[in-house]
Amino acid sequence: MPVQPTYPGVYIEEISSGVHPITGVATSTAAFIGTFAKGLANEAVQILSQADFEREYGGLDRNSEASYAIQQFFMNGGSQAWVVRVVNDGSPAGSVAGAEANATLTVLGAATKVFNVRAGRRIRGASAINPGEWGNFVRVQVDHNGTAAGATFNLTISQVRVDGNRTTVVATETFNNLTMEPNTPNNAIEVVNQGSRLVQLDRVGLAALGTPAPRPAPSGTISNASLAAAIPAAISALKVAITLASGSSAAIALDYPGSPLLTAPASFAGWAQALQTALRQAGADPTLPPAMRPYLTGATVQALNDGAGANWRFAVLPGAGAQPYDSTAKLVFSGADLGAYKFNAASTGVAQYELAGGADGTVVDATGAWAMPVSVFRGSAAGATGLYALEDVDLFNVLCIPDAPKFAANDMQSLYQEAEIYVEGRRAMIIVDIPEDVVQIDQMQAWMTANDSLRHPNAAVYYPRTFTPDPLNQGRLRSLAPSGTMAGLWARTDTARGVWKAPAGTETQLRNVASLARTMTDQENGLLNPLGINCLRTFPIYSNICWGARTLEGADILASDWKYVPVRRTTLFIEESLFRGTKWVVFEPNDEPLWAQIRLNVGAFMQDLFRKGAFQGTTAKDAFFVKCDGETTTQTDIDLGIVNVEVGFAPLKPAEFVILKISQIARSSSTDA
Structure with missing residues (x-):
């Protein structure tokens, strides 16, 4: 600031250089809109890798073209993407199975409904739903810390995956020392809702808890509801009967030679450890049904106070590889000494509470035809849904809607037209995909004629479609729209050469593309290139590459300034960079000193x-x-x-x-x- 001299001496004044460096914006951040196995609905989420996509959206889904496109984007050089998941809202086009539903669970404490659990997580300070069948594979485990009534409890939230006859845990969250008492630092609803990426808790529709607030009932198979305080002697005829939902059942003796239960443990905790060891060792029995062995070999046994202080019980949780890993799997104790040692066979409980009711709605109908309503892709600007969920994104450069070609021709055209208008306002591009049945040259010419209304300087189309190995179908080839692959190739070219380099030529190999839907000749290429259609070609040595760099306004007859993709993208890059880099000019004195700084x-x-x-x-x-x-x-x-x-x-x-x-x-x- 200017110096105001008040005393004799030397004053130092720092003068601004007037330099306001302009930084170039990113050029290859992609945005994808589609249906996925899981993920927040109508929320733009940034992902930086395929691993991020799998965590947030469940990875590849055979009914989701967009999931494969995102995999192709990262494999071909992409590094940053925004993903918007749209869900069936029950409108007529997708009403066969109704709207997508969220998995829920109401946890009880004795006869009191303590809280609801819903699949979802917090975003921008509010709970967001995460509908779909994935929520049916979320499990909730409650334990009471071995303490009496009125004290704290622990929650363990797990997401599992079922592959054939094996269940594995893919994500686990643990929250300790929780309470339902309001206005406390460890209130369960506040702690879980802030920290969980799998579930959210609420008390919507539930009666008041009262004072003191009850705890949720503990989960786990209850092997004894009222084990006497007196330590019993060693057992001689105790068995555990296990029945799985798959139909497998067996009664397993726990008094085998060398069993740790042959000698009475000195404490209830010791009994829990001995019972756990006996169950795990019994799981090695080769005569057991195969589905039952992982249930036992990884079993966990906990000794829990039942709330009365002197009475204890055992909660048995199955091994992580057990099938099924759900509430139907229980342990029931039996044997000649059952009464003497007060093991109560009638008192059984679920291994874990499980969320239920999640549904994907209609993505495809019974014939396999696409049945999603196009309205959920277009969304609403007022509600920031569908396409307009990208309003929350600061910057993206290329938009892909790989599922769009599955819609009827009119719906596909209207969706792409609205998307083109939107990306123009965002100084971005869109890659238009063609339907799977467009294979021959004349079919592509006819499709382009029918869709001439899609010609736009911020759009590009590629022909033919690609074939990529499908990991969900034993590596068999799957027809895939090329937008995800090309968005990744644009990013790779930008990194290696710059946005001004055309993403085409012999150095633009299409990664993870086994073949193209059609192998073209130079003459056939010459029929499509003047129409502004970019061709994907197969050449010896070079393999599958991109052999075109025109926008959809690049037809020769249009003679457009925006004929080429790199010219249009470079212009958009400069526009966006200058738009952001010159905001400091606003409200400055409008005269030559300012103009000189701008120059x-x-x-x-x-x-x-x-x-x-x-x-x-x-x-x-x-x-x-x-x-x-x-x-x-x-x-x-x-x-x-x-x-x-x-x-x-x-x-x-x-x-x-x-x-x-x-x-x-x-x-x-x-x-x-």
Whole structure:
């Protein structure tokens, strides 16, 4: 700030340099809209890898074209993406099985409903639903810390995956020392809702808890509801009967030679440890049904106080590999000494509470036809749903809707048209996909004619579709729309060469693409290229590559300035970078000092791009100009609060046609001496 001298001496004043560096924005952040096995509905979530996608959205789903497109994006060089999951809202196009539903559970404490558990997580400070069948594989385990009534409890939330006759835990969250008492630092609803990525708790529709607030009932198979305080002697005829939902059942003796239960443990905790060891050792019995062995070999036994202080019980949880891993799997104790040792066979409980009621709604109907309503993809600008969920995203550069070709022709066209208008306002591109039945050259020509209304400078289309190995179908080839692959290729080219380099040519191999739906000749390519259709080609040695770089406004007859993808993307990159990098100008005094600063900063940005090879021309003067002075901004403009900046550049256009001119020369008739 200016110095105000008040005393004799030397004053130092720091002067601003007026430099406001302009940073180039990202150019290859992709956005995907589609249906997925799980994930927050109508929320844009950033993912940075395939692993992120699997955690948030469940990975590949055979009914989701977008899930395979995202895998292709990362495999082909993409590094940043935003994903929006749309769900069936029960509108007529998807009403066969109704809307997608969220899995829920109400946990009881004695006869009191303590809280509801719903599949979902917190985002931007509010609970968000995560509908779908995935929630039916979420389990809730409650234990009481071995303490009397009125004290704390623990919650363990697990998500499991069932593969054939084996169940594995894929995610686990543990929350300890919780209470239902309000206004406490360890209130269960507040702690879980802030920390869980799997579930949210609430008390919607439940009666008041009263004082003191009850705890949820503990889960686990109860092997004794009232084991006497007196330590019993060693057992001689105790068995555990196990019946699984799969139909497997067996009564297993726990008094085998060497069993730790043959000698009475000295404490209830010792009994729990001995029982756990006996169950795990019994699981090695080769005569047991195969599905039962993992149930026992990984079993966990806990000694829990039943709330009365002197009485205890045992909770037995199955091994992580048990099938099924659900509430139907219970342990029932039997044997001649059952009464003497007060093991209560009638008192059994669930191994874990399980969420239920999750449904995916209708993605495909009984015939396998696509049955999602197109309205959920278009969404609502007012509600920030569907396409407009991207309003919460600061920046994306290319939009992909790989499931769009599954809709009827009119619905697909209207969806893409709305998406093109949207990406134009966001200074982004969209890659349009073609339906699976468009295979032959004449079919592609007919499709383009029927969809000429999709011609737009911010859009590109690629032909033909690709075939990729499907991990969910034993590696068999699956027809896949190329938008995800091409979005990844754009990102790879941007990183290696720059956004001004056409994402086409012999260095643009399509990764994880086994073959193309059609192998084209040069002559066939020549029929489509003048129409603004980018072709994917197969060449010896180079394999499958991209062999076109035109926008959908790139048909020869249109003679558009935005004929080429790299020219349009470079322009959008410069526009967005300058839009963000010149906001400091707002409210500055509108006169020559400001104009000079603008010329300095914008010129430095353009000079940097010139040095990187983004423009034509051998000198900066030939490559670009920046003008901001009294000619561009008149006194009338100043009076209106306007400052005009003119920026021009000479774009690099791809060498689309290489013409080699070869001629014969006549041999000279003269001879050397």
